[in-house]
Amino acid sequence: MRRSYTNMLQFFYDTFREEKYVGIFQARRPTLFVIDLDIVKNIFIKDFACFSDRISVSTDTQREPLLRNLANMSGSEWKAMRHIVTPTFSSAKMKAMFPLVADCANSLKIALSQEALDDVDVPKLMSRFTTDVIGSCAFGVDPGSLKNPDSPFLAMSQRMFKTDRTTVLKRYCRTFFPKLFKFLNLRTYSWEVETFFTNIISQVLEERRKTGVQRNDFIQLMLNMQNTETEFYMSDELITSNSFIFMLAGLETSATTLSFCLYELAKDPDLQNKVRQEIIDCTERYGGLNYDAVCAMRLVVQTAMETLRLHPPTPLTTRLCTAPCTLSSELNVKVKDAVLIPLHCIQKDPRYFSDPEKFDPDRFKEDSNPPAFMAFGEGPRSCPGARFAQLIVSAGLAAVLSGYQVQPCARTTPTIHYDPRSVMLKNKGGIWLSFKPL
Ligand code: HEM
Numbered sequence: 001m002r003r004s005y006t007n008m009l010q011f012f013y014d015t016f017r018e019e020k021y022v023g024i025f026q027a028r029r030p031t032l033f034v035i036d037l038d039i040v041k042n043i044f045i046k047d048f049a050c051f052s053d054r055i056s057v058s059t060d061t062q063r064e065p066l067l068r069n070l071a072n073m074s075g076s077e078w079k080a081m082r083h084i085v086t087p088t089f090s091s092a093k094m095k096a097m098f099p100l101v102a103d104c105a106n107s108l109k110i111a112l113s114q115e116a117l118d119d120v121d122v123p124k125l126m127s128r129f130t131t132d133v134i135g136s137c138a139f140g141v142d143p144g145s146l147k148n149p150d151s152p153f154l155a156m157s158q159r160m161f162k163t164d165r166t167t168v169l170k171r172y173c174r175t176f177f178p179k180l181f182k183f184l185n186l187r188t189y190s191w192e193v194e195t196f197f198t199n200i201i202s203q204v205l206e207e208r209r210k211t212g213v214q215r216n217d218f219i220q221l222m223l224n225m226q227n228t229e230t231e232f233y234m235s236d237e238l239i240t241s242n243s244f245i246f247m248l249a250g251l252e253t254s255a256t257t258l259s260f261c262l263y264e265l266a267k268d269p270d271l272q273n274k275v276r277q278e279i280i281d282c283t284e285r286y287g288g289l290n291y292d293a294v295c296a297m298r299l300v301v302q303t304a305m306e307t308l309r310l311h312p313p314t315p316l317t318t319r320l321c322t323a324p325c326t327l328s329s330e331l332n333v334k335v336k337d338a339v340l341i342p343l344h345c346i347q348k349d350p351r352y353f354s355d356p357e358k359f360d361p362d363r364f365k366e367d368s369n370p371p372a373f374m375a376f377g378e379g380p381r382s383c384p385g386a387r388f389a390q391l392i393v394s395a396g397l398a399a400v401l402s403g404y405q406v407q408p409c410a411r412t413t414p415t416i417h418y419d420p421r422s423v424m425l426k427n428k429g430g431i432w433l434s435f436k437p438l
Contacts, residue, residue: 004420006315006344009033013345020328024340027176031338032331037352037372039328040341043319044379050325052078052381055175055318055338060182065237066194069245070384075322080232082384085242088221089384094391096216097137098291101391104132105289105399107146112404117435119409122262123426124149126255126396131157133254133392138246139197140204140219156196160189161252163421197247201240219243250385252424253313254392259431261307261397263416264359266406266433271361275299276401283398294394302361304393305368308375310359311416313424315344317377343374344425400435409434 012033016022020036034040043051053074061068070081087093108129128145131154135143143153174181174188187194204219214220222242225234265272278299286293294300321337333339348356352372353363363370376383383389400406411432419426 004418005423006418006425007420009316009340009342010345010348013342013349017349021331026338026340027172029176029338031340032333033340033342035342035345036328037346039331040346040374041371041378042327043339043341044377044382047325047327048379048381050321050323050333051319051339052322053320054381055320060178063182064188064194066198066241066244067188068238069241071245071249074320077232078381080230081238081242082380084225084230084232084234085222086384088218089388091387093216093221094387095291097218097388098294098391098395100136100217101133101395102289104129104136104146105395107132108396108399109403111146112400112435117404117437119411119432120435122431122433123255123259126258126262127158127251128154129258129396129399130251130255130392133395134247134251136217137388138218138243138250139200140208140215140217141200152196153200156193157247157251159193160248163419165421168421197244198240201243202236205236205239218246246385249383250389250392254389254396256311256313256424256426257304257307257389257393258396260311260416260425260427261304261393262400262406262433263412263427263431264307264310265303265401266408266412268359269405269407271303272401272406275303275397279398279402283402289395289398291391294391294398297394297398299361300394300397301368301390302364304390304397305364305373305375306359306361309347309353309363309373310357311425312344312347312375314375314377315342315423315425317341317343319381341374341377343377346372346374404435404437407434407436 012022012024013035016035020039021032021034024031024033034043054071056072056074061072070078070085073081111125111128128149131143131145135141135145135153141153143151143157145151145154170186173184173186201219205223207213208220208223219239222234222239265275278297282293282296283289286296318341319339321333321335321339324335325333327333347353349372350356352370376386409432411429413427413429417428419428
């Protein structure tokens with residue numbers, strides 16, 4: 001049987017659990033696989049100055065300009081860009097943007113009221129929802145994926161997340177044999193995908209400049225920065241590549257979280273009822289699904305966090321050593337040494353979370369951010385979209401659970417087995433549920 005990449009990491013983690021770290025080879029690249037939580041924290045936070053980069057997927061941004069984005073940048077360029085982008089995720093900006101998310105939650109309700117509700121392909125449905133959210137907030141357009149499952153925007157965005165054999169091979173080549181990748185003139189995303197999204201952004205920018213119409217979305221916030229004194233100029237190309245990374249980083253991760261969360265709730269009807277009751281109470285108290293209502297939903301957030309603990313869509317992150325460093329007073333790390341942090345394994349370690357396979361949102365009751373919870377990474381290079389993701393997930397859950405009882409169906413797999421073709425965590429047999437109107 002083929003092991004998924006995550007299962008392989010789990011095997012290393014379990015085998016060397018008592019060690020602080022081990023060296024592994026990823027293809028031909030020696031990599032430091034860190035197990036000890038204190039060392040992980042040092043890499044993320046205390047020694048961040050020595051580990052400020054991630055192992056880059058490609059630095060060839062001349063050839064692939066969309067890859068010149070926050071997630072791929074390194075060194076001072078990343079620092080300046082992060083400084084510019086971080087304020088776009090502030091609480092005030094999130095509050096102003098929330099009506100766009102709520103509109104999509106409403107479209108999700110409408111779609112549910114019109115579609116067959118037995119044997120629902122949940123990740124597909126949730127991807128339509130998150131595509132509409134990201135399209136609206138990061139691209140300034142309505143992708144219309146919930147209204148029309150054949151929407152061209154949806155079709156193009158789905159092509160970015162393909163896990164067929166050719167795509168997997170191409171990504172492997174890009175990560176471990178970048179020179180060969182360039183020599184063969186391979187591209188991370190097809191011309192069609194690149195052109196489609198680049199054209200959308202350029203049309204939106206042109207229209208906003210021409211009409212002066214403002215909107216509370218990321219593209220507007222980045223556009224406004226062109227007129228402010230910042231460390232470097234937020235060019236149209238950078239607006240485009242960052243909108244693109246918001247889609248890449250936010251769309252599948254949020255859809256996967258929603259899908260796993262509904263799966264866990266379908267298996268625990270009592271918990272589902274409690275979550276539903278909180279959604280109903282909060283929306284009644286605050287006069288609808290608005291920012292204040294979702295901020296008041298504590299159990300919803302706990303349930304989302306527990307989903308992210310048990311099934312973090314991004315099961316690992318990496319760092320690249322950028323300055324010589326001695327870790328844990330014994331391990332010398334050199335510049336360009338690769339580091340792998342197995343987020344998923346740490347979050348399933350019984351030393352940090354008792355009975356780790358149990359889905360239990362109460363873990364987050366007293367402490368909303370326990371030390372070993374790292375689904376969004378940690379430190380200065382952690383996920384800037386964490387709060388936004390939480391809002392998307394809460395709004396999606398509210399849309400579904402306020403009107404439907406989510407139940408297992410004939411196609412629901414009794415347990416989760418991660419798909420070996422995907423680095424991101426996904427269930428091999430998909431997630432199928434039935435939605436019963438209340
Ligand atoms: C449940 C949803 C999400 C999860 C689980 C998630 C998880 C992560 C993780 C693990 C990282 C790497 C952190 C590290 O290396 O320390 C990351 C980075 C990033 N995420 Fe997210 N993310 C989510 C949603 C989003 C959303 C909605 C956006 C934007 C709209 C976003 C934008 C980014 C960006 C731009 C980075 C790179 C940051 C940098 O390198 O400075 N993410 N995310």
